Amino acid sequence: MKTSTTLPAAPTPTAADLKITEITITPIAFSDPPLLNAVGVHEPLVHRVIIEVRTANGLLGLGECAGGQSRLENLAVGANAIKGLGVFDTSVMEQLITGALDPSLSSFEKAAVFSAFEVAALDIQGHATGRTVSELLGGTVRDEVPFSAYLFYKWAEHPALDGKPAITDEWGEALDPAGLVRQAQKMIGEYGFKSIKLKGGVFPPAQEIEAIKALREAFPKLPLRLDPNTAWTVETSQWVARETDGLLEYLEDPTPGLEGMGEVAAAASMPLATNMCVVAFDHIKRSVELDSVQVILGDHHYWGGLRHTRELGTLCQTFGIGLSMHSNSHLGISLAAMVHVAAATPALTYACDTHYPWNGHNDVVKPGALRFVDGSVRVPTGTGLGVELDRDKLAELHQQYLDAKMTARDDTGYMQRFMPEYTADLPRW
Ligand code: GKR
Ligand code: MG
Numbered sequence: 033m034k035t036s037t038t039l040p041a042a043p044t045p046t047a048a049d050l051k052i053t054e055i056t057i058t059p060i061a062f063s064d065p066p067l068l069n070a071v072g073v074h075e076p077l078v079h080r081v082i083i084e085v086r087t088a089n090g091l092l093g094l095g096e097c098a099g100g101q102s103r104l105e106n107l108a109v110g111a112n113a114i115k116g117l118g119v120f121d122t123s124v125m126e127q128l129i130t131g132a133l134d135p136s137l138s139s140f141e142k143a144a145v146f147s148a149f150e151v152a153a154l155d156i157q158g159h160a161t162g163r164t165v166s167e168l169l170g171g172t173v174r175d176e177v178p179f180s181a182y183l184f185y186k187w188a189e190h191p192a193l194d195g196k197p198a199i200t201d202e203w204g205e206a207l208d209p210a211g212l213v214r215q216a217q218k219m220i221g222e223y224g225f226k227s228i229k230l231k232g233g234v235f236p237p238a239q240e241i242e243a244i245k246a247l248r249e250a251f252p253k254l255p256l257r258l259d260p261n262t263a264w265t266v267e268t269s270q271w272v273a274r275e276t277d278g279l280l281e282y283l284e285d286p287t288p289g290l291e292g293m294g295e296v297a298a299a300a301s302m303p304l305a306t307n308m309c310v311v312a313f314d315h316i317k318r319s320v321e322l323d324s325v326q327v328i329l330g331d332h333h334y335w336g337g338l339r340h341t342r343e344l345g346t347l348c349q350t351f352g353i354g355l356s357m358h359s360n361s362h363l364g365i366s367l368a369a370m371v372h373v374a375a376a377t378p379a380l381t382y383a384c385d386t387h388y389p390w391n392g393h394n395d396v397v398k399p400g401a402l403r404f405v406d407g408s409v410r411v412p413t414g415t416g417l418g419v420e421l422d423r424d425k426l427a428e429l430h431q432q433y434l435d436a437k438m439t440a441r442d443d444t445g446y447m448q449r450f451m452p453e454y455t456a457d458l459p460r461w
Pocket of ligand 2: 261307
């Protein structure tokens with residue numbers, strides 16, 4: 033006769049178990065190629081921060097955000113404000129953090145600080161309940177999240193500086209259309225991306241239009257985007273929009289400000305997108321009034337965490353605005369969070385941006401959970417974010433941060449080391 037034994041169910045953690053008891057904030061630095069943009073060139077190291085939140089019962093949640101001296105100070109204030117709070121109380125967490133930070137800080141900075149802790153809290157909620165973060169956000173509407181190939185004009189190497197040798201990389205130079213097509217072929221060959229974004233604002237617009245035409249010829253079927261980060265005047269933007277008619281799925285931040293974007297949008301055949309003039313909920317009303325942008329690039333690091341990013345999607349749907357996702361130099365904790373929120377956001381209408389091909393080999397996350405297949409990342413299935421911290425790598429990147437004595441990202445200052453006459457005044461053309 034068969035007998036069956038029922039294992040006792042794991043005890044549900046109590047509210048006391050899930051109180052935050054410890055928070056560790058670790059600044060790190062990881063290598064970055066010399067990628068060019070409208071305000072200079074990426075430095076050899078990116079400064080970022082890893083957040084570890086622990087609860088009374090020993091659960092661990094992870095967060096990641098941009099670095100900088102003032103960000104570190106603000107994170108410390110935020111951490112102090114939420115000690116003893118339950119990890120399910122993220123609304124109270126937002127109030128506590130916002131209330132504790134210097135009132136003169138921008139709402140953008142307050143949202144960014146809260147976001148790092150919200151992601152860690154959701155990671156713990158997932159571990160405590162045996163669920164993924166995307167399930168906690170309402171469940172996945174897509175199992176795989178598509179990303180675009182993010183191309184940059186780039187130097188062949190970081191030049192020798194301050195007695196240190198030049199730093200080469202596997203990507204080589206990309207300063208003309210042929211170089212960008214080579215870069216795209218390599219990136220798409222390795223990751224399988226199905227759309228392409230070019231970071232512009234580096235060379236006179238006519239040259240960047242030639243690059244777009246070369247990419248169109250090399251990849252006839254892939255949607256293309258161009259983002260000069262407000263390097264052009266309204267008139268120049270309108271001219272570029274005419275010249276790229278039929279070539280772009282969207283044109284991102286051609287010119288500064290909601291008014292200027294509205295004037296360009298009125299004349300352009302393609303949608304305009306932004307991660308610069310609509311970066312907080314209180315920008316949306318005016319943007320809708322002026323019809324300045326037709327696509328918003330959400331970013332949980334800016335928009336106050338994963339839940340607010342999903343809410344942004346709902347607002348976008350309400351106003352008939354498309355939703356894509358912005359990225360900055362980042363590692364796997366941020367990528368996992370991006371994938372979970374993108375998977376749980378029905379309103380996402382475009383492939384997301386990611387810098388991961390440029391930085392992912394330095395990851396603090398153990399390999400396995402995050403993989404690009406045909407340009408998409410499958411939603412991690414482990415509980416919470418579904419990623420695990422590589423402590424040796426974290427220690428190595430923290431030491432790199434200490435040795436570099438970095439305080440803030442400075443693309444312009446770094447460019448001026450090689451071209452003293454360089455200025456970052458925009459619009460430039
Ligand atoms: O990494 O140089 C860069 C980008 O220009 C980044 O800083 C932007 O924030 O990727 C971003 C964008 O879409 O504007
Ligand atoms: Mg952009």
